[in-house]
Amino acid sequence: MVLLFWTSVGFCEGRRGIGVSETTAQSVFVSLPSVPDRVDRVEGVLADFWSGSAPRARGLLRAERLQVAGRWHPFPAEVFLFVSGTLPVERRADRGDRVSLVGRLKREDLPASSRDVALPWTRYRMSVKSALEVRRTGRTALSLFSIPNLFFHRTLPASRSRGEWFDRNVRGPLAALLLGRTAELDRGMVARYRRGGLYHLLVVSGLHVALAAGLVLGGLRRARVAGKRRDAFLLVSVFLFVLVGGANPPAVRAGIVIGIFLAARLFERPIPAAQALGLSALALFVADPRQVYSIGTVLTFAAVGGITLLTEPIRRRLPARPEALFSGVATSVAAQCATAPVVFWRFNYVAGGAWLTAPLAIPLSAALIALGGAILVLFAIGIPAGPLCSLFGLGSRLLELLADRAAGLAFLRPTPPLAGVATIGALTLAAAKAPARLRPPAAILAVALFLWLAFGPAPKGPLRGFSIEALDVGQGDSILVRWARHAFLVDGGGPFDVDAEDFGRTRLLPKLLDRGVTRLDAVLATHPHPDHALGLFSVAEELPVDRLWLSAGDDESDLFGRLRSAARTAGVPVEVLAAGGSFEWSGARLTVLHSGGPRRKVDSVNNQSVVALFERDGKRALLTGDAGAPTEQALLDRGRIVQVDVLKVGHHGSRTATSRLFVARARPRLALLSCGRENRFGHPAAETLRTLAALHVPVFRTDRLSDVRVDLLPAGTLVSWRGLE
Known part of the structure; x- marks a missing residue:
């Protein structure tokens, strides 16, 4: 209370x-x-x-x-x-x-x-x-607090000065583990840690503060330092570790909890751990109100609360010897019990492997912290640390191996309802604090509800007809088509930075998982522009995809080449679509009306976009990518355009696409238009909007409505959106 x-x-x-x-x-x-x-x-x-x-x-x-x-x-x-x-x-x-x-x-x-x-x-x-x-x-004062971190970071050997192995296995993990600098981590390494549910072991977090405090406390006990001297030395050590680690929010939160607990003992006013946790929450929220809504804050206090409330009950059910091993296992399991529902809700991961590997990974992480601290000191005073760096690199590889093994038992699952996650939390609390006779049933119900939310049936698309949704990915395109338990993704959005391959993980995957999509029958990249294709890298890496379809047009900036490589690594078959091709599955048909073709002088890559017609149960959607007026005219000349229910407006509503004749022939009942808010291109063009209005075609725009979904059902058409207007 x-x-x-x-x-x-x-x-x-x-x-x-x-x-x-x-x-x-x-x-x-x-x-x-x-x-x-x-x-x-x-x-x-x-x-x-x-x-x-x-x-x-x-x-x-x-x-x-x-x-x-x-x-x-x-x-x-x-x-x-x-x-x-x-x-x-x-x-x-x-x-x-x-x-x-x-x-x-x-x-x-x-x-x-x-x-x-x-x-x-x-x-x-x-x-x-x-x-x-x-x-x-x-x-500011924050500038002064940043000096230790800046100093140690500048003493690290320059990137590429000691070879690729050193950068990947020593410099990157060392900077992340002790300095909180994640920008230099290998992308594949980060992906393995995330999938294995062990990413929190790779960067400075509250766990690392606790591990560092434990290492210092162990050293003080060996030196027979006790009482107030021990608590004072431990308090200073925690403060310095937080500063060197960059004083990032997770480390600060843990430092505040430990600091309040130790300060109370120093002033001979000892308080229970739960009260220290509550007072630290009060101090943190008053100092930085936005931490109230930080998922990191929730995870920090959930982990500490779980350890405080659940470690002892779990420890009583484990063997007595060896004491250190099973005490560590009990602490790890207690933290996992408290944080697993939150991780599942926020990140969609059910990291089953983390429960098995954490008892090994956490002690290894503690050893790397101690070893890394020694390396930083040696670098700072100019002494070579070759043998220690080699040992650190081997430990880093071993920790990555554990994360890779844990990834084999990690699953991306649909987003659970918040009420269900809150119920699991309440049942977990009851399993620790309720009357003794109610604790076992509460624990069983918590586990059962978690498993049901994690592995129960996911939401599905319409049984008849289909839904088509323009996902709000900013100034880009991503179209999700669903029916029954099938899903088909056209483009993945992305910024105009061709190196921003993580866009899909932060922007697109959460949308798919919120909708219950954990597998894709097919992914289509209409053309190799980053605002259409960058998000597909993370999709290919993280989700099971049956096939990847590419345009037959020219590649640009080797974007399709890199996407092919990512797909091959993930075991996804890749196929180049040719105009005239047709694919049928589960009562649906995709017909390729245009793909590739001659390179035009204007908008050459855009006009090589795939244009496709999707049909099911008599309902049709025309998907145009970024094809412009020349491609539209070619399709009209060949008589390939038929009446459709939904038109995906080409090239974000640019004035170079969506000609009047094209729209008049397609006669769509409504149009979906994807573009970014206040985008620098001025999309959609006023001419395009006038054309659609003159032909009485309602337009639903992602820059105004965010995600827009159209359900094309035998009984009628339903339009819904997340909504800005």
Whole structure:
């Protein structure tokens, strides 16, 4: 009850603080002039280290004020920064610095998943053309706290100076494990850790703070240091570890919990662990109200709460000897019991292998922390650490091997209802604190409900007809077609950064899993442009896909070549579609009307897009990719266009597509149009909208409605959307 009381007080206070800031920021932002070439000036504090590198650096700003019409106004908001140009932006300013920036400020797109829509504040993004537009105006306490991390990071050997093996197995994991820097990790390594449910072991987190504290405590016991001296030394050690680790939120949260507990003992006012946990929640939420809604906060307090409440009951049911082994197993299982439902709801992973490998992986992670700390010190004082680096690299490979084995028992599952996850949490709490006779039934019910949500039947598409949904992926295309237990994906969206292959994991996969799609009958990439194809990399890597279809047109920037390679690695068959081909499965038919063809002088790759007709139970949808007017005219000349129910508007509504004759021949009952909010291309064009309006075709746009779904059923047509309007 003490834990619940203090956490509730912190939540209410944090929510109040968020509401005040949000009202202020919104009122200032809406006063900005609505002109396409607007340049904005914002001041604030860099809240994190830069990720990525020139020419695509990303950062996070805690904005403080915004200039409107030459006057400064308070603007307490969270702004994601995107800096272009060749100049390294970290030389201009880094975390903790107060900065002034010049660029274009926009509202951030809606989150990928409806799980995030309830956040009670608006996020913003700012595009900055060059690091020269980032100017340091001062330093803050956070700048001072960042000095240890910056110092140790700069003492690491430069990237590529010691070979690929060192960068992959030593430099990357060392920077992540002790410094909280994840940008240099190998992408394949990260994917294996994520699938195995052990990613939290790879980066500085609350678990690492606890492990480091345990290592220090073990050393103090061996040195026979006890009492207040032990607690004081342990408190200082935790503080330094958090600073060196970059003082990221997970480490800070764990440090606050441990710090309050140790401080109470130092002042001879010892408190129970649950009360320390509640007071730390209060302190954290008052200091940073947005932590109220952080999934990391939930996981931190769930893990610590699980360890506090469940370790002892689990330990009593395990063998007495060896004590250290089974105590570690009990702690690991207790943390997994508390966090598994949250991980399942937020990340869709049921990491069965993590339950088996965690008792081995956690001690190995502790050993790597101790070894990595020694390596950092040696690098800092200029002493070679060759043997230790080799040993660290071998340990890193072994930890990755455990993650890879755990991935074999990890499953991506449809998003469970939040009420179900909350019920599992309540039953788990009852299994620990209810009267003795009720604990076994509560534990059994918690396990049964978890298994039902994880492996029960997923939502399916219409049994008759089909649904077609334009997924909101920003300035790009991704169309999901579903019927019965089948799903077919056309394009995957993506930014115009050809290296941003993780877009699908953060933006597209959550949408598919929210809809219960855990397997795809086919994936079609209409043409090799990043705003259509980048999201498909993660789809091919993470989901079972029966086949990948590509356009017969020219490749561009080797995008299709890389997609082929990713598909081959995942065991997905790849086929190039030819015009005139037809595919039938489960009562549905896909007819390829156009694919490839001659390279035209204007919009050459766009006009080689696949154009396809999907049919089932007498309902039809025309999928046009980015095909323009020349391709439309060629299809009209060959008599390939028939009347359809739904038209996917070509090329995001550009004026170079969706000709009047084409629309008149197709006679769609409605049109789906995918484009980004306030996109730099001005899509959709006014001419295109006038053409559709003149032919009485209702248009449903993702920039205004977000995800738009059309159910084409024998009894009628149903249109629904997630909704901005």
